[in-house]
Amino acid sequence: MTTEQDKILAEVTKGEYKYGFYTDIEIDALPKGLNEDVIREISRRKGEPEFMLEFRLKAYRHWLTMEAPKWPHLKLPEIDFQDIIYYAAPKSKPKLNSLDEVDPELKATFDKLGIPLEEQKQLAGVAVDAVMDSVSVKTTFKETLAEKGIIFCSISEAIREHPDLIKQYLGSVVPPNDNYFAALNSAVFSDGSFVFIPKGVRCPVELSTYFRINARDTGQFERTLIVAEDDSYVSYLEGCTAPMRDENQLHAAIVEIIALERAEVKYSTVQNWYPGDKNGKGGIYNFVTKRGLCKGDYSKISWTQVETGSAITWKYPSCVLMGDHSSGEFYSVALTNNYQQADTGTKMIHLGKNTKSLVVSKGISAGRSQNSYRGLVKVSKKAENARNFSQCDSLLLGDKCGAHTFPYLEINNNTAKIEHEATTSKIGEDQIFYCNQRGIDTETAVGLIVNGYVKEVINQLPMEFAVEAQKLLEISLEGSVG
Amino acid sequence: MLSIKNLHAKIDDKEILRGVDLKVKPGEIHAIMGPNGSGKSTLASVLAGHEMFEVSEGEVLFNGKDILEMAPEDRAREGLFLSFQYPVEIPGVSMVNFLRTSLNEIRKYKGQEPISASDFLKLMREKKKLVDIDSKLTHRSVNEGFSGGEKKKNEIFQMVMLDPKLAILDETDSGLDIDALRIVANGVNNWKRPDNATILITHYQRLLEYIVPDYVHVLYRGRIVKTGGKELAQELEAKGYDWIKKEFEEQV
Numbered sequence: 001m002t003t004e005q006d007k008i009l010a011e012v013t014k015g016e017y018k019y020g021f022y023t024d025i026e027i028d029a030l031p032k033g034l035n036e037d038v039i040r041e042i043s044r045r046k047g048e049p050e051f052m053l054e055f056r057l058k059a060y061r062h063w064l065t066m067e068a069p070k071w072p073h074l075k076l077p078e079i080d081f082q083d084i085i086y087y088a089a090p091k092s093k094p095k096l097n098s099l100d101e102v103d104p105e106l107k108a109t110f111d112k113l114g115i116p117l118e119e120q121k122q123l124a125g126v127a128v129d130a131v132m133d134s135v136s137v138k139t140t141f142k143e144t145l146a147e148k149g150i151i152f153c154s155i156s157e158a159i160r161e162h163p164d165l166i167k168q169y170l171g172s173v174v175p176p177n178d179n180y181f182a183a184l185n186s187a188v189f190s191d192g193s194f195v196f197i198p199k200g201v202r203c204p205v206e207l208s209t210y211f212r213i214n215a216r217d218t219g220q221f222e223r224t225l226i227v228a229e230d231d232s233y234v235s236y237l238e239g240c241t242a243p244m245r246d247e248n249q250l251h252a253a254i255v256e257i258i259a260l261e262r263a264e265v266k267y268s269t270v271q272n273w274y275p276g277d278k279n280g281k282g283g284i285y286n287f288v289t290k291r292g293l294c295k296g297d298y299s300k301i302s303w304t305q306v307e308t309g310s311a312i313t314w315k316y317p318s319c320v321l322m323g324d325h326s327s328g329e330f331y332s333v334a335l336t337n338n339y340q341q342a343d344t345g346t347k348m349i350h351l352g353k354n355t356k357s358l359v360v361s362k363g364i365s366a367g368r369s370q371n372s373y374r375g376l377v378k379v380s381k382k383a384e385n386a387r388n389f390s391q392c393d394s395l396l397l398g399d400k401c402g403a404h405t406f407p408y409l410e411i412n413n414n415t416a417k418i419e420h421e422a423t424t425s426k427i428g429e430d431q432i433f434y435c436n437q438r439g440i441d442t443e444t445a446v447g448l449i450v451n452g453y454v455k456e457v458i459n460q461l462p463m464e465f466a467v468e469a470q471k472l473l474e475i476s477l478e479g480s481v482g
Numbered sequence: 483m484l485s486i487k488n489l490h491a492k493i494d495d496k497e498i499l500r501g502v503d504l505k506v507k508p509g510e511i512h513a514i515m516g517p518n519g520s521g522k523s524t525l526a527s528v529l530a531g532h533e534m535f536e537v538s539e540g541e542v543l544f545n546g547k548d549i550l551e552m553a554p555e556d557r558a559r560e561g562l563f564l565s566f567q568y569p570v571e572i573p574g575v576s577m578v579n580f581l582r583t584s585l586n587e588i589r590k591y592k593g594q595e596p597i598s599a600s601d602f603l604k605l606m607r608e609k610k611k612l613v614d615i616d617s618k619l620t621h622r623s624v625n626e627g628f629s630g631g632e633k634k635k636n637e638i639f640q641m642v643m644l645d646p647k648l649a650i651l652d653e654t655d656s657g658l659d660i661d662a663l664r665i666v667a668n669g670v671n672n673w674k675r676p677d678n679a680t681i682l683i684t685h686y687q688r689l690l691e692y693i694v695p696d697y698v699h700v701l702y703r704g705r706i707v708k709t710g711g712k713e714l715a716q717e718l719e720a721k722g723y724d725w726i727k728k729e730f731e732e733q734v
Binding site: 428430431433434435436437438439440441442444448449451452453454455456 | 530531532533553554555558559563564566569570571572573574575579580581583584585587588591623640644
């Protein structure tokens with residue numbers, strides 16, 4: 001572990017956004033702009049059944065009646081939705097049967113990102129789905145999973161191969177009219193991952209999707225759907241990067257999770273979209289709707305997120321605790337630097353009896369960034385004995401950044417026990433001096449202190465992603481001291 | 483090893499050190515005593531490089547190098563260690579991770595390879611015996627939730643782990659019960675070698691019953707006004723500081 005630490009420290013001195021390269025690969029894209037014809041064309045190219053096109057068109061028509069949200073604590077520029085490409089695919093053979101058929105340029109891209117598509121990833125116990133721009137490139141490890149009845153494939157494939165499951169579950173947790181960006185996603189989503197864990201199966205490996213925006217002027221609208229049947233378990237991870245560009249790019253995803261009786265789903269994100277440069281130019285707008293439904297009794301959904309990227313982040317992974325004795329968890333680290341803005345948090349909706357939720361949020365603000373936690377705990381009338389504990393900590397580096405906490409409580413049952421703790425602290429000069437006196441320079445000391453501060457959350461991540469997350473935090477803080 | 487000449491230092495234009503002179507040779511233990519507010523802790527902080535204090539005059543050579551121009555971390559890497567009067571808590575950072583980072587930074591400075599995990603753990607096991615520190619403490623976060631005595635023991639444990647050339651112990655005895663005091667003193671005595679040196683900063687003579695100094699200095703109003711052997715400490719214990727103050731004022 002500590003040699004890893006050393007590597008991380010060595011990385012720190014390099015700084016910069018290191019995933020900012022662009023892959024020169026032939027792109028098959030639709031022209032810019034959005035209308036019903038574009039949606040029909042997306043659906044046609046993906047070979048979707050009729051019900052899917054209807055789903056999209058309905059969402060699109062609803063979206064036209066909606067307005068972008070104004071309530072987040074963000075400075076949000078107007079987005080010209082006609083100036084975005086809604087479908088871009090790396091040009092290659094229509095169907096990939098083996099790794100040899102993956103475009104070598106593409107393969108090199110994922111190698112560069114440290115995402116080997118080879119099956120040797122099996123050794124690390126991770127199955128990978130890689131999504132470049134609008135389409136899923138390659139899913140590894142599929143056959144082994146299939147033996148257990150686990151489905152892990154791109155959502156496009158699922159729509160074609162498993163239409164009944166899609167019909168049953170897609171949009172059941174996040175309805176197309178849920179919010180502005182959810183409606184947009186439902187209309188134009190291009191790809192993403194689908195996971196189905198059948199009754200009584202514990203998924204033996206970590207499932208992982210890697211999202212990459214590559215093409216210029218492209219929006220990425222991915223869609224992830226995870227269904228865990230009774231007594232099943234799965235741990236799922238997503239990672240995100242993008243090239244460095246001067247203009248802003250839009251990312252509006254939806255993730256839906258359904259956990260049936262006694263099922264447990266762990267969903268972890270390491271989000272490192274391009275945050276823009278030091279002066280706030282460029283970067284990804286990350287507007288994401290993530291929601292899990294604890295449908296069955298004793299089910300459990302746990303969100304863990306490490307957010308270091310994006311120019312603007314707007315996201316609230318939520319749990320709807322419908323089943324009795326179900327529980328939801330939310331662990332979050334959100335780091336903002338330079339001119340980044342983040343408005344993130346969670347919603348815990350208690351509907352069933354004896355439901356529990358836990359929120360641990362760690363915000364870190366540096367530079368001139370603004371970092372907000374926004375969290376809702378709602379207890380419905382019938383939710384007897386609901387429990388919630390929320391802890392929201394903010395750490396400030398410097399005096400030009402901001403940290404804000406907006407907790408909302410709606411309690412309609414007086415048996416509920418709700419606790420909320422919030423702290424704001426600055427990295428103490430005395431802490432840094434103490435490290436200095438032990439031979440540790442200030443930049444390393446800040447990395448050490450920050451990683452200590454977020455440990456509770458990082459510990460929730462699978463080992464190798466924990467290391468990656470720590471590394472990301474170090475890099476993202478580069479130049480924020482002194 | 484350490485040579486301080488006419489050291490002046492101030493904080494917010496208030497002069498606290500007003501011309502300190504001190505020489506420490508390898509193998510020696512020096513005690514610096516003095517009434518409250520005489521500048522003892524300031525001297526420790528200035529030597530360690532705390533930026534709160536401004537050095538306005540004087541020179542400090544450490545093994546022939548002028549350390550006043552060095553960053554605090556470089557002074558530490560050169561082998562200067564400060565045991566803090568009030569050790570700082572760093573939540574979430576384990577002692578193991580902290581000490582290993584520290585040790586490796588020092589090794590890097592000296593052009594040495596980082597220590598391997600197994601060698602490091604072996605080193606920790608060995609050094610723990612010197613300080614009689616509880617294994618539980620080294621598995622916790624740096625000083626987090628430690629009692630006053632545990633924090634001080636932990637400082638001495640770090641000292642023996644990092645094995646500096648010069649250790650400055652700032653009021654390490656304050657807040658210790660008699661058992662902890664004995665443990666801390668044993669740690670320092672066991673660590674003592676002909677090639678290292680210790681400066682004990684203390685208000686009371688009590689610690690000096692366990693760690694016998696070669697020299698005792700009295701710091702008063704920012705200057706060393708009296709130097710003697712270990713018997714000076716006993717004299718101070720018996721008579722208090724008033725006679726020193728009187729002597730000093732007569733000189734002025």
